[in-house]
Amino acid sequence: MACTSEGRRMPTPLCLIVLLVGLGFHTGAVGGDSSGDGDLYVGNGNLGNHRNGIKAILRLENGQENGFTTLNHSMTLLQRMESLLMQANGSDVTLRVKTINTDEVKVIQAHTLVLTLQSDVFEDMLDNHNSSVLVLREPQDCAAVFDKFIRYLYCGDISLRLDQAIPLHKLASKYHVWSLQQGLTRYMTQHLSSDSPTGHVVGWYQYALQINDVSLRDSCLRYLSWNLSSVLQSKEWASISDELLLSLLQRSDLILQSELVLYDALENWIEQNQPASVTVENALRSIRYGMIPPQHLFRMQKQSTLMIKYYESIRDLLFLAFQFHAASPIQLAKYFDVNCSIFTPRNYLSQSWGAPWVINNPTRDDRSFSFQTQMGPSGHDSTKRVTWNALFSPRWLPLSVRSGYSTEPNSMQSTRTEHGRPRIIVTPATSSPDFAGVSFQKTVIVTAKQQGKMVVRHVYNFHQSTEESGDFLEDADLQRRGSEYLIDNSLFLHVIVKPLYHSLIVAKK
Numbered sequence: 001m002a003c004t005s006e007g008r009r010m011p012t013p014l015c016l017i018v019l020l021v022g023l024g025f026h027t028g029a030v031g032g033d034s035s036g037d038g039d040l041y042v043g044n045g046n047l048g049n050h051r052n053g054i055k056a057i058l059r060l061e062n063g064q065e066n067g068f069t070t071l072n073h074s075m076t077l078l079q080r081m082e083s084l085l086m087q088a089n090g091s092d093v094t095l096r097v098k099t100i101n102t103d104e105v106k107v108i109q110a111h112t113l114v115l116t117l118q119s120d121v122f123e124d125m126l127d128n129h130n131s132s133v134l135v136l137r138e139p140q141d142c143a144a145v146f147d148k149f150i151r152y153l154y155c156g157d158i159s160l161r162l163d164q165a166i167p168l169h170k171l172a173s174k175y176h177v178w179s180l181q182q183g184l185t186r187y188m189t190q191h192l193s194s195d196s197p198t199g200h201v202v203g204w205y206q207y208a209l210q211i212n213d214v215s216l217r218d219s220c221l222r223y224l225s226w227n228l229s230s231v232l233q234s235k236e237w238a239s240i241s242d243e244l245l246l247s248l249l250q251r252s253d254l255i256l257q258s259e260l261v262l263y264d265a266l267e268n269w270i271e272q273n274q275p276a277s278v279t280v281e282n283a284l285r286s287i288r289y290g291m292i293p294p295q296h297l298f299r300m301q302k303q304s305t306l307m308i309k310y311y312e313s314i315r316d317l318l319f320l321a322f323q324f325h326a327a328s329p330i331q332l333a334k335y336f337d338v339n340c341s342i343f344t345p346r347n348y349l350s351q352s353w354g355a356p357w358v359i360n361n362p363t364r365d366d367r368s369f370s371f372q373t374q375m376g377p378s379g380h381d382s383t384k385r386v387t388w389n390a391l392f393s394p395r396w397l398p399l400s401v402r403s404g405y406s407t408e409p410n411s412m413q414s415t416r417t418e419h420g421r422p423r424i425i426v427t428p429a430t431s432s433p434d435f436a437g438v439s440f441q442k443t444v445i446v447t448a449k450q451q452g453k454m455v456v457r458h459v460y461n462f463h464q465s466t467e468e469s470g471d472f473l474e475d476a477d478l479q480r481r482g483s484e485y486l487i488d489n490s491l492f493l494h495v496i497v498k499p500l501y502h503s504l505i506v507a508k509k
Helices: 012-023 074-087 112-118 120-127 140-144 146-155 162-174 178-190 201-211 214-226 228-232 235-239 242-249 259-273 277-284 294-303 305-309 311-326 329-333 409-414
Strands: 003-005 008-010 025-032 038-044 093-099 105-110 133-138 354-360 367-374 385-396 421-428 438-450 453-463 490-501
Touching: 074 146, 093 140, 093 146, 105 112, 105 146, 112 120, 112 146, 133 140, 140 146, 140 162, 146 162, 162 178, 162 201, 178 214, 201 214, 201 235, 201 242, 214 228, 214 242, 214 453, 228 235, 228 259, 235 259, 242 259, 242 277, 259 277, 259 305, 277 305, 277 311, 294 305, 294 311, 305 311, 329 490, 354 367, 354 385, 385 490, 421 438, 421 490
Parallel strands: 093 133
Antiparallel strands: 003 008, 025 038, 093 105, 354 490, 367 385, 385 421, 438 453, 438 490
């Protein structure tokens, strides 16, 4: 690789010397002193606060193990690299960054050696370019942050706002600066909960789709699903695309107050976005009407402008929902597939489905509490309640290691160990014949603070056949007072119990 100077090629060794001179370094004497040791002196030119330069002597004593000493002046080098860029010392290439469809031009004095070391795309460009001026064309958002991008090539760090993540990621991808690209992906994944005036997660999701970044896409989708209650109340809800809306409505892991709240939010979204009729119909058919109490369904049929307009598109689902509310689940299972989505609950936060649980000083000792849920969402079971007992232990042996399990308090204490992990167990206080044909999925939601906002950090699911969630808080360090899982040294949980129905009898044709 060669550098350029006034349109001519410059050999790489000479280019390196030019760069070092630009940095302010000069070589000192390397020789022997009276002791016979070799000394290397690295001085500097006239740079700001460094009066007499930096003298670094590295000695290796013969015959002595581990005789190497490392002096770390990397921060000084980084400061000089930034100064090199800002002052354009020894610059041998001019970048003219033109904003597409405008007359705006940004001029940056740079160094071929730095650009080619960091980017093989720049290397190819400069190899095939005989001029000392390189013209680049970028869209407006990328051109606005191009100086930040170039500074990263010199200094290896970058400061940015939420709205600058995508254009910087585009530049890192275009010029093959993979370390920056990966760092920005991590940045977006870790800043989903940050506050922004109009929201940013939806935009990051759409960008992840465009570039086929599955990890970022799934992170955004999971964040929107788990924190849907807050998303529905934000300006970001109106910006959701048709595709993203339908994708969210298909999910059973949405966390929100109730299905009725979701319907109302959908009605507002349709009113603001005015999508095509096929999108409206698909969205309405994704609402789980069996999870809405019949009295609200009656009101919606008469008062919801949206439902009145599209009634024929969802009439079969409403009829099925009313049948679900009128008959027992066992009776309904004789004639209908009760495993379809209309009968499957999402993660509802209303008191009919579970209860919040705040555990102060969670590492101290075992805790327990009781709560009630409805037997099921159907009108037939609306007056029936199930009492549940929940036990939390900060240090608990997994079931696979225990010789037996008992619900007696003494036996539970005897299985504790200082080397166990946090465990949670949720069991019904009593059994009932009404449990026939129904299994209960337990969901434990862990809420934490990120960027000062309360967000859902983890969701754990386990079923009636397994008393506990085996991976519950397996990566959490609850012993550390500043643990990201704790808020004011307390663990914030919400326990949800969802009845799932099973087809017991196949109807004769």
